[in-house]
Amino acid sequence: MKPVRVVEGRAVPLERSDVDTDQIIPSDWLKRVERTGFGRGLFSEWRDDPDFVLNRPDYVGASVLIAGPRFGIGSSREHAVWALMDYGFEAVIAPSFGDIFVNNSSKQGLVIVVLALADVEELTELIKVDPSRLVVVDVDRQRVEVPEAGFQRRFEIDPMTRERLLNGWDDIGLTLLREPAIAAFEATEEAPDLEGIFDDAGHVL
Amino acid sequence: MPAARTLFGKIWDEHVIEALGEQTLLYIDLHLVHEVTSPQAFESLRLNGRGVRRPERTLATADHNVPTDPISTPVSDPVSRRQLEALEENCQEFGITVFPRGHENQGIVHVIGPELGVTQPGMTIVCGDSHTSTHGAFGALAFGIGTSEVEHVLATQTLPQQKAKSMAVTLEGCVRPGVSAKDIALAIVSNLGTGGGAGHVIEYRGDAIRELTMEGRMTLCNMSIEAGARAGLVAVDDTTIEYLRSRPSVPKGDEFESAAKRWRTFVSDDDATFDAEIVMRAEDIVPSITWGTNPAQVVSLDGVIPSPDEFADPDERSTTERSLAYMGLTPGTPVRSIPVDVVFIGSCTNSRIEDLRAAASLAQGRHVADGVRALVVPGSHRVKRQAEAEGLDRVFLDAGFEWREPGCSMCLGMNPDQLGSEMRCASTSNRNFEGRQGRGGRTHLVSPAVAAASAVMGRFASPEELP
Numbered sequence: 001m002k003p004v005r006v007v008e009g010r011a012v013p014l015e016r017s018d019v020d021t022d023q024i025i026p027s028d029w030l031k032r033v034e035r036t037g038f039g040r041g042l043f044s045e046w047r048d049d050p051d052f053v054l055n056r057p058d059y060v061g062a063s064v065l066i067a068g069p070r071f072g073i074g075s076s077r078e079h080a081v082w083a084l085m086d087y088g089f090e091a092v093i094a095p096s097f098g099d100i101f102v103n104n105s106s107k108q109g110l111v112i113v114v115l116a117l118a119d120v121e122e123l124t125e126l127i128k129v130d131p132s133r134l135v136v137v138d139v140d141r142q143r144v145e146v147p148e149a150g151f152q153r154r155f156e157i158d159p160m161t162r163e164r165l166l167n168g169w170d171d172i173g174l175t176l177l178r179e180p181a182i183a184a185f186e187a188t189e190e191a192p193d194l195e196g197i198f199d200d201a202g203h204v205l
Numbered sequence: 206m207p208a209a210r211t212l213f214g215k216i217w218d219e220h221v222i223e224a225l226g227e228q229t230l231l232y233i234d235l236h237l238v239h240e241v242t243s244p245q246a247f248e249s250l251r252l253n254g255r256g257v258r259r260p261e262r263t264l265a266t267a268d269h270n271v272p273t274d275p276i277s278t279p280v281s282d283p284v285s286r287r288q289l290e291a292l293e294e295n296c297q298e299f300g301i302t303v304f305p306r307g308h309e310n311q312g313i314v315h316v317i318g319p320e321l322g323v324t325q326p327g328m329t330i331v332c333g334d335s336h337t338s339t340h341g342a343f344g345a346l347a348f349g350i351g352t353s354e355v356e357h358v359l360a361t362q363t364l365p366q367q368k369a370k371s372m373a374v375t376l377e378g379c380v381r382p383g384v385s386a387k388d389i390a391l392a393i394v395s396n397l398g399t400g401g402g403a404g405h406v407i408e409y410r411g412d413a414i415r416e417l418t419m420e421g422r423m424t425l426c427n428m429s430i431e432a433g434a435r436a437g438l439v440a441v442d443d444t445t446i447e448y449l450r451s452r453p454s455v456p457k458g459d460e461f462e463s464a465a466k467r468w469r470t471f472v473s474d475d476d477a478t479f480d481a482e483i484v485m486r487a488e489d490i491v492p493s494i495t496w497g498t499n500p501a502q503v504v505s506l507d508g509v510i511p512s513p514d515e516f517a518d519p520d521e522r523s524t525t526e527r528s529l530a531y532m533g534l535t536p537g538t539p540v541r542s543i544p545v546d547v548v549f550i551g552s553c554t555n556s557r558i559e560d561l562r563a564a565a566s567l568a569q570g571r572h573v574a575d576g577v578r579a580l581v582v583p584g585s586h587r588v589k590r591q592a593e594a595e596g597l598d599r600v601f602l603d604a605g606f607e608w609r610e611p612g613c614s615m616c617l618g619m620n621p622d623q624l625g626s627e628m629r630c631a632s633t634s635n636r637n638f639e640g641r642q643g644r645g646g647r648t649h650l651v652s653p654a655v656a657a658a659s660a661v662m663g664r665f666a667s668p669e670e671l672p
């Protein structure tokens with residue numbers, strides 16, 4: 001994963017709550033075996049509507065998405081994160097998020113920013129008034145800013161996720177450094193495994 | 206004396222490898238894999254020259270995009286076919302047991318784990334699917350993960366996790382006759398809202414839960430995620446042990462008894478405290494249905510479609526307006542007057558043998574209404590064989606239902622079983638999101654009994670109405 005210190009760009013106000021992962025990337029898109037190319041499927045059921053916000057010329061090329069409460073609820077599909085990033089989003093700001101979506105985002109370097117509902121609404125209005133305003137999401141300083149409008153808020157992020165974003169750390173690489181501890185744990189582990197239960201063809205022995 | 210712990214706390218403590226600052230490195234006992242969320246994980250393992258640490262703690266099945274046509278029909282969609290082949294190739298390469306389409310053990314991942322007995326109390330179980338919460342019915346800590354985490358578990362058999370908070374949802378008293386586990390699940394989701402359980406692991410408690418069968422407990426834990434929770438749990442009791450006794454993957458004889466003794470410790474201590482507690486009266490729960498596009502939009506089968514004016518909060522009002530428009534519904538319409546086009550009995554929420562028995566008992570000697578398409582999709586080949594041994598397939602076929610091969614099917618519409626635009630469906634699945642069952646399709650979540658009754662009546666109906 002690439003390190004992320006600051007995301008700076010134009011923003012898109014989605015103005016919807018409970019946007020679930022089936023809407024972010026509908027299931028017909030999940031059949032691919034690759035990790036790329038999902039941007040075309042982002043919100044695909046809404047994009048036929050010429051008035052849908054992503055279709056408005058003002059918002060083309062934006063890198064920050066602003067959404068309502070409970071963004072990314074529903075299925076565990078990481079494809080939702082791949083689709084947002086492939087489309088060009090680098091940060092999502094909302095009052096709350098689905099748990100698994102937040103986890104998935106942290107693995108890919110999509111910055112998740114939780115702001116109070118009132119702040120999200122204020123930010124939405126600032127952008128709607130002038131979509132060309134730049135939004136700055138500073139992971140290092142934990143700040144969201146719209147410098148031109150004097151908007152500035154602090155956001156909370158767990159220290160581990162912040163470190164990983166700032167350094168671009170690969171989780172698996174980090175865990176593999178804990179190998180002795182894992183091996184020691186396994187030596188005392190009681191739970192059964194599937195050894196001796198199925199034959200090579202998967203039939204119960 | 207050691208401090209009192211919740212069931213969640215006990216399972217968590219047993220799996221801590223070490224603390225990593227805010228997070229904890231947790232050991233994973235069982236990793237379930239399916240074709241949709243795994244190909245990119247395997248690909249990445251290959252690119253990084255990494256292997257699968259414990260293939261014998263990993264089990265794979267095809268479920269999400271398998272067609273439910275007879276097994277002899279080839280998979281016509283080339284992209285789905287490629288994904289199914291990739292699962293088999295990947296499992297072969299990394300030494301993982303896999304049940305491909307048509308295999309005697311194949312089925313929906315959350316149906317096969319429990320029925321084979323690989324899901325056991327006290328375990329940590331993960332799968333790249335949010336409804337992994339289903340396995341919590343066995344007193345196992347089971348939760349959904351994304352593809353990067355799938356790769357992490359394949360490579361290390363561990364996951365760095367932030368410990369969730371604990372929540373007790375207690376049902377006081379007993380449910381009234383005719384109220385199913387699905388109705389309980391809908392009542393809880395409606396009560397908590399889609400975000401009410403966020404950051405929490407819910408333990409379901411109380412007499413009404415103790416009285417549920419394992420199938421019912423699975424239905425309930427399955428839908429924990431619809432309330433935003435990380436996982437659902439039910440404490441181990443006799444019902445759990447008896448369900449497991451005859452399963453192929455559990456130890457036999459004396460070894461079973463000693464395993465059962467250990468399993469019985471997976472209950473919350475009497476004086477354990479939870480971070481949040483919700484109490485509901487079981488007798489208030491009635492047969493229910495979702496009317497909107499999120500699973501918390503629930504109304505009684507006896508009720509009417511709500512109006513946006515009922516909601517004071519402007520956000521909720523506009524959500525309601527949007528949902529009504531998408532669903533093509535007018536406020537004030539009695540639920541029982543709404544016609545259905547399709548009935549889907551299936552999914553990891555309600556496709557186990559007990560669900561099929563409940564539906565078949567209503568289909569027996571009756572017929573699906575004209576113009577209604579009704580599908581029954583058993584959760585697994587084991588469920589299908591059992592149902593056929595009991596003659597349920599004949600009951601369904603004689604009544605005009607389709608009897609199909611196992612898989613996720615119309616739960617998420619990745620295979621050809623999809624709703625057309627504006628088609629209205631009574632579905633026993635778990636999500637009524639826009640487009641979930643096919644673009645423009647309108648999903649109403651119901652119990653198997655309500656689904657079967659609605660198929661016969663051609664509109665939303667309950668069993669008592671049947672002629």
Ligand code: SF4
Pocket residue numbers: 268269313314315334336552553554612613616617634635
């Ligand atoms: S049946 Fe539906 S919810 Fe269950 S695993 Fe399959 S797609 Fe997911």
